[in-house]
Amino acid sequence: MLPKRKPHSRFPLIPVSLLITFFSFLIIYSYYVKRDSHFSEFAQTSTTLQCSSQALALSEKFMWYAPHSGFNNQLLEFKHALLIARILNRTLVVPPVLDHHAVALGSCPKFRVVEPNDIRISVWDHIIALIRDGRYISIAEVIDISSLVSSSLVRVIDLRDFVSIWCGISLDLACYNDSMSQSAASKSLNQCGSLLAGFRGNIEKCIYAINEDCRTTVWTYHVDGRENGVLDSFQPDEQLKQKKKISYVRRRRDVFRTLGPGSEVESASMLAFGSLFSATYKGSESYIDLHELHQDERFLSLTEKIKFLPYVPEVMNAGKEFAKATIKAPFFCAQLRLLDGQFKNHHKATFDGLRQKLESLRKKGPLPIHIFVMTDLPRGNWSDTYLGDLTSDTHSYEVHFLREDDQLVMQAAKKLTAAGYGQRFIPNSESRIGNKYCSSQRLPDVLLYVEQSVCSCASLGFIGTPGSTIAENIELMRKFGSCSRK
Numbered sequence: 001m002l003p004k005r006k007p008h009s010r011f012p013l014i015p016v017s018l019l020i021t022f023f024s025f026l027i028i029y030s031y032y033v034k035r036d037s038h039f040s041e042f043a044q045t046s047t048t049l050q051c052s053s054q055a056l057a058l059s060e061k062f063m064w065y066a067p068h069s070g071f072n073n074q075l076l077e078f079k080h081a082l083l084i085a086r087i088l089n090r091t092l093v094v095p096p097v098l099d100h101h102a103v104a105l106g107s108c109p110k111f112r113v114v115e116p117n118d119i120r121i122s123v124w125d126h127i128i129a130l131i132r133d134g135r136y137i138s139i140a141e142v143i144d145i146s147s148l149v150s151s152s153l154v155r156v157i158d159l160r161d162f163v164s165i166w167c168g169i170s171l172d173l174a175c176y177n178d179s180m181s182q183s184a185a186s187k188s189l190n191q192c193g194s195l196l197a198g199f200r201g202n203i204e205k206c207i208y209a210i211n212e213d214c215r216t217t218v219w220t221y222h223v224d225g226r227e228n229g230v231l232d233s234f235q236p237d238e239q240l241k242q243k244k245k246i247s248y249v250r251r252r253r254d255v256f257r258t259l260g261p262g263s264e265v266e267s268a269s270m271l272a273f274g275s276l277f278s279a280t281y282k283g284s285e286s287y288i289d290l291h292e293l294h295q296d297e298r299f300l301s302l303t304e305k306i307k308f309l310p311y312v313p314e315v316m317n318a319g320k321e322f323a324k325a326t327i328k329a330p331f332f333c334a335q336l337r338l339l340d341g342q343f344k345n346h347h348k349a350t351f352d353g354l355r356q357k358l359e360s361l362r363k364k365g366p367l368p369i370h371i372f373v374m375t376d377l378p379r380g381n382w383s384d385t386y387l388g389d390l391t392s393d394t395h396s397y398e399v400h401f402l403r404e405d406d407q408l409v410m411q412a413a414k415k416l417t418a419a420g421y422g423q424r425f426i427p428n429s430e431s432r433i434g435n436k437y438c439s440s441q442r443l444p445d446v447l448l449y450v451e452q453s454v455c456s457c458a459s460l461g462f463i464g465t466p467g468s469t470i471a472e473n474i475e476l477m478r479k480f481g482s483c484s485r486k
């Protein structure tokens, strides 16, 4: 019996081990194929990525995140990032300004968003493109956070400097021109990006990449962590659950309890968030709810300052200069968003609001009324609209506007680029790798910022397009007396 049973019992082991081998191949294969869509190099160099020893030797702990969508959304994310960095006592890696809608998130209320890993790698790819095009400009070169930094409310480092210290490579490598060194350069850039995006998973002491997003999580903060883990009031409804096969729920999670001291994340040199965008929907924040942060005294001065972050002086001065030297009179500002998505169907309402304002101003006199117009409708298309009426009625109105190639705007861009270095907050300037390979710096596009600063100076009033985040930002600038600040 025994000799017969032996082969019998051993026999099933063979297919099992075959199966295991087969599945491991399958897993490894799909793993590389997935990465392959981003990195053609990675299939050949399957070395396990680790933090460089210099990164591990740093006593600083860092965090970064994936900014996206239009400028004002990026500004909102930046503010959230500053707050979270402060809560977690991490140094914030300051990203560049991304092109308008170069990277998109999707819709939180519809539970249709890009995975955190994917949005991080899209941001990385866009950063490389900005460097290569010579158009890279940090958001801290546009938005003035110098007072936050000098008062030690936050610690920040420019992304370019961070990459050179942490990955040990210069982002300038993206500009390498001869093909041999180019492929070596893009390999090391890809490895750095892959590590930072979290494609290598979480690596102890090195990186912790957050994979939760607004479908499952709302980040909160309370001194006592009381909300940690409770269900959020907004959940996918039954219909959506069935249609999209959603099995998860949205929980409120405390940033400090989940990611701070004592958590498994604490020892990681880098903490990578995905999007930090949030908006209110049905009475709930879609992803970040730090409204109660100001109840903790330690965060009071930061939350106060973050309510309004001004543009850097180079931008503000250009706006003031235009008001003083070109308009030379009290003026009214109109911000008209007419082309983008939701706005193109509301022309009539947008123009009606402006018309009413101007009629009432006209009764008060004196004429002509000076108007500064900022709009996405090209100048050549004004004639068929109310703007055409305004420009032709020279008795009643004098219309002013700015263009990208106006001297004033180009000068502001030049000054911004020149001043930029001083705003990079480099802890150790010797570690910075210089601009070796990227020679063609182009001027950043600052028109939108300068236009907003002009509007903040409009003493006859302001009307913006309802629902536009640009209009909201101008209102904020006016409320905080941005124009008269030193």
Ligand SMILES: *[C@@H]1O[C@H](CO)[C@@H](O)[C@H](O)[C@H]1NC(C)=O
Binding pocket: 059, 060, 061, 089
């Ligand atoms: C915050 O981080 C800094 C730098 O890593 C460290 O020196 C400091 O002790 C930390 N503060 C707290 C309260 O943990």
Ligand SMILES: *[C@@H]1O[C@H](CO)[C@@H](O)[C@H](O)[C@H]1NC(C)=O
Binding pocket: 177, 439, 440
């Ligand atoms: C890169 O190489 C191309 C072709 O060899 C050349 O035309 C271009 O000027 C070079 N660019 C830089 C920045 O050196």
Ligand SMILES: *[C@@H]1O[C@H](CO)[C@@H](O)[C@H](O)[C@H]1NC(C)=O
Binding pocket: 339, 380, 381
């Ligand atoms: C602007 O004018 C051009 C040329 O007349 C026309 O082709 C284009 O459709 C117009 N755009 C808008 C948004 O009206």
